[in-house]
Amino acid sequence: MRLRQKVLFLAITPLILALCAIALAVWHQSELLAQQQRSTIQQAYLSSKEAELKHYVTLAQHSIAHLYDAGRDDPAAREEAKRILSSLSYGDDGYFFVYDMQGNSLMHPRQPELVGRNLYDLRDEQGQPTIQKLLQRAREGGGLQRYMWIKPSTHKPVAKLGYVVPLPRWGWMLGTGIYLDDVEQALAKVDVQQSGNIHNTMLWIALIAIAAAVVVASSGVALNISELRVADAKLKVLAQRVVESQEEERARLSRDLHDGISQWLVSIKLQIEAGMIRLSSGQPGQTEAAQAVFEHAADQLSNVMGEVRRISHNLRPAILDDLGLAAALKHLGQEYTHSSGTPVQFEASGATDGLSDVANTVLFRLAQEALTNIGRHAAAGRIEITLHGEADGVTLCIRDDGKGFDAEGIALHPQRGIGLRNMMERMDAIGGRFSIESGSTGTVLTAFAANDS
Template identity: 40%
Template sequence: MKLKIKILLLAILPMLLVTILIAFLSTYQIHSLAEQEIKTFEINLVASKREELKNYVDLAHTSIKPVLEDTSLTKQQVESKVRKTLNSLIYDTDGYFFIYDQKGINIVHPISPELVGQNLYNIQDLNGNYLIRGLITQAQSGGGYHRYLWNKPSGIGVQDKMSYAILVGPWQWMMGTGLYLDDIETEVAHIRDQVKLNVRQTFIKTLFIVLVAIVVITLIGLAINLHETRLADKRLQQLALKFVRFQVNERRRFARDLHDGINQLLVAVKYKLESATNKIKRNELLATNDLEGCTDVLNDTIREIRRISHDLRPSLLDDLGLERAILNLLDQFEERTNIHVIAEIDLEAGQVPEDIEITLYRLIHEALTNIERHSQATRVQLIMWMERKRLKFTLSDNGIGFSPKSIESSPSGIGLKNMQERVELIGGHFTIRSKENEGTTIRTVFLIEE
């Protein structure tokens, strides 16, 4: 797997995990709050239904109260009129009113008229709960509620029912009405399903937003990577071009040194040897002068070869090491120019790779040459140290300085450009700061890889 893909995954996966975790926690909290709200709603709904039952009973009592208080009617006539009135007061789908006397004998039951006249005082539901007895007890306490199981008229079978009952009339009949709690459960279940649907939709929307965000981030990441890749390729091409140009310039300089230096010297030796040979053949004593001239020219050739060899790789680096070679270079510079030099070098032996050693030595040599020729400085300071696997180097002078824009096309500007290219070719960072009458400072940083 490529490094860019790993970086992209490291950026996306934590965000995805955190977002999913937040969405999950949010969904859980919403679900918990919804359940609490549903329970509160269920409690309030039951309370409102209880109050509604009480109101229904009060209305029914009001409708039959004149009959109950009519003293001119016999008990049978009252039962008949009350039965007729309550049989017509069926409400909703399963709402009706019933009346029992104190012995549990049914007087009114619009839904199951076959129960009229039957004694149901000891009847129990499937849970062993006494139905009529419990209702009579609640009515005798001034009116109250009683829960039990009873057949639902709409044909769904036995359901949980809550009834409210009071005592009415001179015979203290128990009158009541009730509602089936499965209706409340159905309503609560509907609300719960709606809440779950809303939570699910919210979760899906959140995931959709997360996926869209991931796609957008991925596309942006790919676009940035593509752009960075193109920039890196462009930089690599530029670096390769600089390296080729650098090689060409070095070879051209080396060829020029060989042609203008060693080649001319060897040609001079050749001519002097030919002249000496001809003189010896003629037995002339002047042949000795030509041979001595050959020796001088060969000495010059040896020095030129040493200079070229020194330019390719200074022997001082091998003999003394980087620190001593630089100090030797600075001593020669100070002795030759009378410019005061301050050097602070903090390096350990074998700490700097060879390519950086050569580059630094040549950089310092060229910088000192520029200072000697152009700066009119009286003081030069060189600082070199290691910091977190980075070799840092600073060379500054108190000379007349220059404007970087004014020398871009001059030979000095080309020399500075060559210095920068030398440093960048081996992965270093090169900066130069200068201002007229304020001196010049060169800074480089090299990463030392183990």
Template identity: 40%
Template structure:
């Protein structure tokens, strides 16, 4: 671990630790306070609703008490009159009374008349609660409350409801009513939101103070590290560029030696062997050996020329980048059997020799990768020269790169990127929609040369 990293940790870790400790303590204490407050609010509202429901039931009993006790006109007439009264008794927007026989048959329901006459003993709510069965049981126990979910008439949605049921034992009826409790949830949410805002403000102030200290300390240390890193990066790029230049110079030297020295020596030897072949006369064995030697020398000369061309193609220096790419495509097609289509525009003098070499090496590396890995049958090389920049594209129809695409690639991709970035260019690797791989290079041109042209 470097000294700068140790300094950064010693400076920032205590600040972060104190901030986290304060934040966690504040959060847990506030959470406990919120839970206690919301429980108290819920209990207070539920207690008020229970009392309200009891009052409504008392009013309903008062309304039907005389009819229930004396049954004027007989029981059936009295029950019909009570049903009519209960149908008319409503309160708030969603308050009403309902009645069921003790076997679960509905006899009064002003909001859901389709339930009247049906037996709902086995009716369950969304939570699996036997609503009618449990309300009848609450009524049998002397009048109790029961929580369930039910359709809310004003909204058409299913909400929590606090129900209360009593028993009209003389008629064998369960009489009930209730209030929806979704307003409790809304009030609890509002309370929690108020507390959450207060907690957030407290935590925000704490973290802002800590963050300011962290930013100041981190900025000072990061500034030092960034300047040193930028200096190191620039030196590394210079070193990389110098390595490429030395490498190209050495390749050019070796290529020249092979072409001008070794190749010429082999050609001279070939002339001598040709003379032996022609002077052999009727000596069949000597002619055969001379012919084999000639064949071997032809192959050796061709191989030396290929190596010389791969190391540093003379056509790149003599004619230009476009001609060198066309030559490279033809050579690759003849060696690999893969069809190569080359479309290259002349760059004239708008590229430095180093930039031309970098572009050529990128295409050379791409063709090597195609031959080794792509299983392609066709490759397209395109060099388009614009007003301010050029675009080089190498595409194949092979199996493509793995998914997901590698972020940095292998050594070959890194070398290609470093070569192009040396001349302010960019290199991207993409997967073609139709299959295969596309390597695209964008590089700026020499604007002063362009203006002169």
């Protein structure tokens, strides 16, 4: 394989793999969010249906209250009550039904052929005893019950949500129900829309991958390599620098974005959706609850903006370029003292301005990582940072009086010690030396970087 082909292969393959990983992560998160949104919408629909059913049954009870509450129990009063209830309806398939407690159908305006029949043993397509469950709910004092029933307008079995109440003095069960096929249709539309959005997102990622691969391939073809050895050496150096810098900054940005901004944004999105659902419910008290949700989301947005400012500052501290490493480390210690309350003493000696820009950045990042680890794990009461310049290089020493840790064990652990390994890799990249000693009295970190010759 020629050098040009190697370059193309090494450039395109990681890019495609990274985009595939991103596509998989986006698809997985989209599926999770789609399921959560569907569940939320379904719950909102059913809650509105339940409230609607209770309201209908209450109205039906009021319509015969002048007969039932008067204490009448004669056949004429019962027939009049059945006549009133049979005349009540709502929507295309909304009606009321009456059964006695033995399962005999006494009134059914949409299916009069059932009147006079005993349906106690009636079972649906799944073998569930429909009337028995409704009667059991009525004996318990009334409530909601889901079951299958023939929808009058379509003559097909459909899931139905019923609400029944007992009329104990007459030995009746009064109820009504709402067919749930419209809920399923609405949820099906949501599913189709979500699937379309996910498909479009995957299509865009695929187009971006193709475009990126074409750009990389075109750039590779445009390379004019005159000498194999020189080009190979340059590519190795360039690849090493690019990979090192990219991986270091990607790892830091990934942690910052995932641990902070990403989680906050997901939380804000869910809160806004919850507030919108509460506003659309129209129930008393939901407006105030939605306002509280939106206010909390606004507070979290302020936190997100602060986190963005912090990340942008950490990407490249201006003081490091303007005033040098010593001033930048002193400022870093002052910021840490202000934010954590732990005093940081800084001392610089000798000539510390002979390092290259890369070495200055590495030592500064090393100090940042060390202070972060001390704040998270050491519980230190005092921190000392010393920077000493000599003829051959600069030594950075960070000492704390914290509780210490097993440095060797954590460095070898596959899932821990990421910050410690990052420090070692940074120093290896510039040809420096790194050591750390830790015990019950504290931890001492030492790093040496050679001057730029």
